[in-house]
Amino acid sequence: MKALIHQKQKGMEGLLFSEMETPSPKAGEVRVKLKTAGLNHRDLFVLQRHQPEDPPLVIGSDGAGIVDAVGENVTNVQVGDEVIINPGTGWRNTSDAPPKGFETLGLPYHGTFAEKIVIPEENALPKPSHLSWEEAGVLSLAALTAYRVLFTRAKIQENQKVLIPGIGSGVATFLLQFAIAVGAEVYVTSRSKEKGEAAIKLGAVKAIDSNGDWNGQLENQKMDLVIESVGAATFNKSLDQLRTGGTMVAFGASAGDEVKLNIRKFFYGQFNLLGSTMGSGEEYREMLQFIEQYNIKPVVDKVYGLSQFKEAFNRMENASQFGKIGFKIV
Incomplete structure (x- = not known):
């Protein structure tokens, strides 16, 4: 089968679109013939984390396709089923943090940038009927991350004011749609006027310039909830937008992972700071039910x-996209 393989060198230089042996499912596993897959920021990080001396690796976490083989003792999935892939393994039930053994497809295990992939039976779920193949293929990692951030960690409520700095990423566009679906009032920031306008079309109340004065542009309105994924470049500006007793959830650090925090200001503000990453199999099923209930679809960029x-990796690296970047496999 054809696959996008990372080997021998770090970074983009180690990527090769080539042939490799088609895997076969073992007991409890199924093989999916992929139709589409989705690119994530995680894939950029994997290119640095996967070492030249490591065995060749098929990268990619998101995907959807049709089951074409099943292993022994598989009971809930059949050949011919149209499925969407949960990229997380080893985290079945919702908990405060991932259990030991939790991993993500695309490192350390082979991922979805290939014609076929073998996964545990429990990671193949019915494709939501309202999604096209392109939409299903780019959904999982970003939508699951957004769902856990908002509902498990932040416990978002109707009519809350929510700020999402750095609108444009796949997760951010899901955060926007999910928060609006439950009746929140959502504000976003971006350096791009076009991305801000696109967010308003999706339902954001206001889009402000990330490089400008946030307090002035928001007219000193304070937020109940801020979702932070940019990192050091915006962390303290985000914290400044919280109301007393407000909550900030951080799940990424694309622009630096070390910040200087004024502890006195933090405790006098009675702020809540939470971390989040990915989500459990239980949350993944809840997320699928949620998007079907509210007819939510991914924003597909290209x-x-x-x-x-x-071309796809360069678009992601340059942050040119609004929403999700996908791959058509077959």
Whole structure:
């Protein structure tokens, strides 16, 4: 089968679109013939984390396709089923944090940037009927991350004021849609006027310039909840937008992972600071029910052929996208 393989060198230089042996499912596993897959920021990080001396690795976490083989003792999935893939393994039930053994497809295990993938039976769930193949293929990692952030960690409520700095990423566009679905009032920031306008079309109340004075642009309105994923570049500006007793949830650090925090200001503000990452299999099923209930679809930015991976990765690295970047496999 054809696959996008990372080997021998760190970074983009180690990526090769090539042939590899087609895997076969073992007991409790199923093989999915992928139709589409989705690119995530995680894939950029994997290119640095996967070492030249490590065995060749198929990267990619998101995908959807049709089951074409099942192993022994598989009872809930059949050949011919249209499925969407939960990229997280080893985290079945919702808990305060991932258990030991939790991993994500695309490192350390082979991922979805290939014609076929073998996964545990429990990671293949019925594709939501309202999603196209392109939409299903880019959904999972970002939507699951957004769901846990808002509902498990932040416990979002109707009519809350929510700020999402750095609108444009896949997770951020899901956060926006999910929060609006439950009746929250959502504000966003971006350096791009076009991305801000796109967010308003999705239902954001206001989009402000990330490089400007946030307090002035928000007219000193304070937020009940801020979702922070940019990192050091915006962390303290985000914290400044919280009302007394407000909550900030952080799940990413694309622009630096070390921040200087004024502890006195923090405790006098009675702020809540929470971390979050990915989500459990239980949360994944809840997320699928949620998007079906509210007819939510991913914002698909652009879809490439898998052989066009350099263009796709460059678009992600330059933060040019609004929403999700996808790959058409077959």
